[in-house]
Amino acid sequence: MQIAQVRGTVTSTQKEGSLTGVKFLVVQLLDEQGEPIPGYEVAADTVGAGAAEWVLISRGSGARHIAGALEKPIDAAVVAIIDTVSLDNGLLYSKRQQYY
Amino acid sequence: MQIAQVRGTVTSTQKEGSLTGVKFLVVQLLDEQGEPIPGYEVAADTVGAGAAEWVLISRGSGARHIAGALEKPIDAAVVAIIDTVSLDNGLLYSKRQQYY
Amino acid sequence: MQIAQVRGTVTSTQKEGSLTGVKFLVVQLLDEQGEPIPGYEVAADTVGAGAAEWVLISRGSGARHIAGALEKPIDAAVVAIIDTVSLDNGLLYSKRQQYY
Amino acid sequence: MQIAQVRGTVTSTQKEGSLTGVKFLVVQLLDEQGEPIPGYEVAADTVGAGAAEWVLISRGSGARHIAGALEKPIDAAVVAIIDTVSLDNGLLYSKRQQYY
Amino acid sequence: MQIAQVRGTVTSTQKEGSLTGVKFLVVQLLDEQGEPIPGYEVAADTVGAGAAEWVLISRGSGARHIAGALEKPIDAAVVAIIDTVSLDNGLLYSKRQQYY
Numbered sequence: 001m002q003i004a005q006v007r008g009t010v011t012s013t014q015k016e017g018s019l020t021g022v023k024f025l026v027v028q029l030l031d032e033q034g035e036p037i038p039g040y041e042v043a044a045d046t047v048g049a050g051a052a053e054w055v056l057i058s059r060g061s062g063a064r065h066i067a068g069a070l071e072k073p074i075d076a077a078v079v080a081i082i083d084t085v086s087l088d089n090g091l092l093y094s095k096r097q098q099y100y
Numbered sequence: 101m102q103i104a105q106v107r108g109t110v111t112s113t114q115k116e117g118s119l120t121g122v123k124f125l126v127v128q129l130l131d132e133q134g135e136p137i138p139g140y141e142v143a144a145d146t147v148g149a150g151a152a153e154w155v156l157i158s159r160g161s162g163a164r165h166i167a168g169a170l171e172k173p174i175d176a177a178v179v180a181i182i183d184t185v186s187l188d189n190g191l192l193y194s195k196r197q198q199y200y
Numbered sequence: 201m202q203i204a205q206v207r208g209t210v211t212s213t214q215k216e217g218s219l220t221g222v223k224f225l226v227v228q229l230l231d232e233q234g235e236p237i238p239g240y241e242v243a244a245d246t247v248g249a250g251a252a253e254w255v256l257i258s259r260g261s262g263a264r265h266i267a268g269a270l271e272k273p274i275d276a277a278v279v280a281i282i283d284t285v286s287l288d289n290g291l292l293y294s295k296r297q298q299y300y
Numbered sequence: 301m302q303i304a305q306v307r308g309t310v311t312s313t314q315k316e317g318s319l320t321g322v323k324f325l326v327v328q329l330l331d332e333q334g335e336p337i338p339g340y341e342v343a344a345d346t347v348g349a350g351a352a353e354w355v356l357i358s359r360g361s362g363a364r365h366i367a368g369a370l371e372k373p374i375d376a377a378v379v380a381i382i383d384t385v386s387l388d389n390g391l392l393y394s395k396r397q398q399y400y
Numbered sequence: 401m402q403i404a405q406v407r408g409t410v411t412s413t414q415k416e417g418s419l420t421g422v423k424f425l426v427v428q429l430l431d432e433q434g435e436p437i438p439g440y441e442v443a444a445d446t447v448g449a450g451a452a453e454w455v456l457i458s459r460g461s462g463a464r465h466i467a468g469a470l471e472k473p474i475d476a477a478v479v480a481i482i483d484t485v486s487l488d489n490g491l492l493y494s495k496r497q498q499y500y
Contacts, residue, residue: 001324001342001376003310007132008187010103010156014147015180016166024101024156024180026187028132032307032328032340040132042101042156047314051188056310056324056342061161061261061361061461062375066316073179075162076101079373080315080324087308087326088351107232108287110203110256114247115280116266124201124256124280126287128232140232142201142256151288161261161361161461173279175262176201207432208487210403210456214447215480216466224401224456224480226487228432240432242401242456251488261361261461273479275462276401301424301442301476303410332407332428332440347414356410356424356442361461362475366416379473380415380424387408387426388451 001056003030003085006049006078010042018072025049025078027057034085034092043076044069054082054093101156103130103185106149106178110142118172125149125178127157134185134192143176144169154182154193201256203230203285206249206278210242218272225249225278227257234285234292243276244269254282254293301356303330303385306349306378310342318372325349325378327357334385334392343376344369354393356380401456403430403485406449406478410442418472425449425478427457434485434492443476444469454482454493 004027011024022044029039041057046066049055055078057063063077064070085092104127111124122144129139141157146166149155155178157163163177164170185192204227211224222244229239241257246266249255255278257263263277264270285292304327311324322344329339341357346366349355355378357363363377364370385392404427411424422444429439441457446466449455455478457463463477464470485492 001374003342008185008192010180010185011183012156012180013183015156016147018165018167019180026132026185031338032326038131042103047316056312056315058373058375060375062364062373064162064165065318065364065371065373067318071165073158073162073165073177074101075158075160077373080310080312080319083311083313085308085310085326092308108285108292110280110285111283112256112280113283115256116247118265118267119280126232126285138231142203164262164265171265173258173262173265173277174201175258175260208485208492210480210485211483212456212480213483215456216447218465218467219480226432226485238431242403264462264465271465273458273462273465273477274401275458275460301474303442331438332426347416356412356415358473358475360475362464362473365418365464365471365473367418377473380410380412380419383411383413385408385410385426392408 001058001079003082004028004041004055004057005030006051006053006055016073022072027055041076043078044074045078047078047081049078049081056080056082101158101179103182104128104141104155104157105130106151106153106155116173122172127155141176143178144174145178147178147181149178149181156180156182201258201279203282204228204241204255204257205230206251206253206255216273222272227255241276243278244274245278247278247281249278249281256280256282301358301379303382304328304341304355304357305330306351306353306355316373322372327355341376343378344374345378347378347381349378349381354382356382401458401479403482404428404441404455404457405430406451406453406455416473422472427455441476443478444474445478447478447481449478449481456480456482
């Protein structure tokens with residue numbers, strides 16, 4: 001999976017029928033220093049990630065294994081909202097600390 | 101998924117039998133500023149996207165989950181025509197505004 | 201899918217049993233100007249593409265959905281011989297015009 | 301598969317239900333000289349890899365074939381803790397030698 | 401598929417149970433001039449490729465379609481030992497000529 005940050009949304013009315021009701025988030029990929037790197041994904045979201053939150057995204061066929069998406073034509077999905085990222089050189093990110 | 105812009109079509113008469121009747125669109129990938137980036141896809145289209153429209157494409161096995169394509173040898177498909185792309189720094193794209 | 205040009209063949213006698221009889225073509229990827237880009241694929245071919253022809257290739261699990269290949273360990277296949285590629289700035293390629 | 305080194309962990313409480321109990325490791329990809337290259341994966345781990353250990357990771361649908369993960373929305377997994385990497389120009393890595 | 405050259409082996413005792421008995425080869429990717437390019441794969445091998453041999457590798461879900469690997473968490477496999485690679489500008493490689 002990749003670490004990414006929620007940056008926006010995509011809306012569409014004319015789409016594959018099975019995508020009705022699916023929320024599309026624009027997420028920017030982050031590197032292992034937590035810095036944005038070129039590259040984004042439009043990911044289906046069922047965990048309810050909010051603006052600027054750090055999330056884990058899964059791509060390829062794994063994305064269809066989020067709840068209720070097995071037959072949907074998606075190739076990227078938000079699978080978790082990140083609480084912490086700890087690396088050998090210390091805590092890279094903590095969701096709680098974002099709000100103090 | 102990726103945001104792309106319809107740029108053309110590919111036709112073929114000598115092809116895998118299961119591809120008969122499939123419409124092939126050439127779509128150019130766009131970055132998160134809406135600028136074309138090197139890289140295109142030839143995507144199967146069942147939603148009826150028109151020239152220059154912004155679309156969402158799905159790649160890999162997800163592409164085969166558009167209507168009627170589960171057994172077709174495709175690896176990219178248009179899954180939605182985009183209405184809006186909203187980012188934390190504002191509205192990046194609105195289909196309606198393209199025609200005013 | 202990607203647009204590519206047939207550049208050669210690969211032969212092998214010592215291989216996975218299920219690959220017996222599969223023709224392997226070396227295809228060079230083309231960009232949206234029709235120019236070769238670094239990167240090639242060795243693709244299974246069942247449509248009978250000839251030297252220098254422009255073809256559509258499908259990669260990943262989609263490749264196994266060409267006729268008779270569902271259980272074969274392939275990850276790229278020629279799925280169509282291209283007749284035309286039309287872009288918003290004109291006709292990029294026409295198979296017929298190659299022979300006049 | 302790719303050779304990678306364990307560099308940290310990711311935690312999440314708000315996630316896809318099927319990911320409950322899955323351990324997420326941050327692994328840095330290594331090149332064929334054993335040097336870190338830009339790029340990391342957050343990989344599900346069931347083999348119990350420790351900090352700084354060299355591991356083999358599998359990506360895409362293969363990741364879901366680790367024990368008990370077939371229905372989980374993951375796209376990368378640690379599948380082995382590496383003992384040795386031997387190349388034509390000699391032994392690149394030996395886990396045992398790391399501790400002498 | 402990609403053309404690669406066998407460069408070494410990886411061993412592991414602590415791994416996913418289903419990988420017991422699987423031979424892991426380090427293979428270096430070659431470009432269409434037969435030159436090594438940055439990038440390697442650790443590929444499962446069931447065809448018995450030897451050191452320095454040119455092989456075809458398949459990646460993604462196709463890798464699991466080598467004999468007996470459908471449930472194994474692999475994402476790359478050696479599927480053939482190459483005899484010849486012929487391109488429009490001549491014979492790039494012949495296994496037999498390597499030994500004269």
